[in-house]
Amino acid sequence: DAMVIQNPRYQVTQFGKPVTLSCSQTLNHNVMYWYQQKSSQAPKLLFHYYDKDFNNEADTPDNFQSRRPNTSFCFLDIRSPGLGDAAMYLCATSRARGEGNEQFFGPGTRLTVL
Amino acid sequence: GQNIDQPTEMTATEGAIVQINCTYQTSGFNGLFWYQQHAGEAPTFLSYNVLDGLEEKGRFSSFLSRSKGYSYLLLKELQMKDSASYLCAVTDSNYQLIWGAGTKLIIKP
Numbered sequence: 001d002a003m004v005i006q007n008p009r010y011q012v013t014q015f016g017k018p019v020t021l022s023c024s025q026t027l028n029h030n031v032m033y034w035y036q037q038k039s040s041q042a043p044k045l046l047f048h049y050y051d052k053d054f055n056n057e058a059d060t061p062d063n064f065q066s067r068r069p070n071t072s073f074c075f076l077d078i079r080s081p082g083l084g085d086a087a088m089y090l091c092a093t094s095r096a097r098g099e100g101n102e103q104f105f106g107p108g109t110r111l112t113v114l
Numbered sequence: 115g116q117n118i119d120q121p122t123e124m125t126a127t128e129g130a131i132v133q134i135n136c137t138y139q140t141s142g143f144n145g146l147f148w149y150q151q152h153a154g155e156a157p158t159f160l161s162y163n164v165l166d167g168l169e170e171k172g173r174f175s176s177f178l179s180r181s182k183g184y185s186y187l188l189l190k191e192l193q194m195k196d197s198a199s200y201l202c203a204v205t206d207s208n209y210q211l212i213w214g215a216g217t218k219l220i221i222k223p
Contacts, residue, residue: 042118042201042213043157090156097209099144099164105156 003027004106006091012112013081021076021109023091029104031097032074034066035090037108043090049074050097078111086113116140118214120202125220126192134187134200134217142207148176148187149201151216157201160187189219197221 004025013019023032030051035043047066048055054066063085065077078085088110092103119137126132138146145164149157163169163178163185175188187200199216206212 040122040199040215040218042215044213045210088154099205099209100162101209102147102159102162103211105158108154108156110154 004091004093004104006089006106006109008109009107010110010112012114013078014114015082016080019078019081019111021078021089021091021111023074023076023106024072025091025093025104025106026072027093027095027104028071029093029095030071031094031101032068033090033092033094033103034074034076035092036085037088037090046076081111081113083113086111116206116212118202118204118212120200120214120217122215123218123220125222126189128192128194128221128223130192131188131190132192132219134189134202134219136185136187136202136214138183138185138202138204138212138214140204140206140212143180144205144207144209146176146178146185146205147203147211148174148185149203151199151201153198160200192221194221194223 033048034046037043046060049068068074088108090108091106094101094103117139148160151157161176168177173190201216202214
């Protein structure tokens, strides 16, 4: 089945220790998104890639970086995690940008910062 | 600013019908999505409306009124597995998806 895969599902890191979350997709979609979601809140868009074109949201902290080495993979790097970065990180894809393009989500990575 | 409003929490009884409302104020409109999210899991797509009116898909229906900036999700014949959060999201003029915080639906036997 075509899908969006995220690894790991649960990640524990220490305050200030860099961490990388990964996402891969077999849907061959052009657009990939990274969201941060805290409990009972709306998903917050951090970045998205339209193919190789990187789009950073204005309020995404510099502590967050992203890489998309090819169509299938996308990484989220948190350079110095703080306690406030503990959240669920969701990767999503869509075939294109524009009207009607639903987003398909991976299962998420729950990040704990100690 | 852009804003999506949904009730925080609703409770309904198994077998009954529930309507979850969503109002929005966004810069432009290019469609409205409803997603279901079970606790600790990722959102899954339920419905998409871009024209006014009702879209029916099995036990779930979604309605849109663009002039009123309003949508609702109607769930019929509620089952225990429908206990989840339901998120309303609007695509704005830049094709960005603006998310509501979700409505937590609790189903009681």
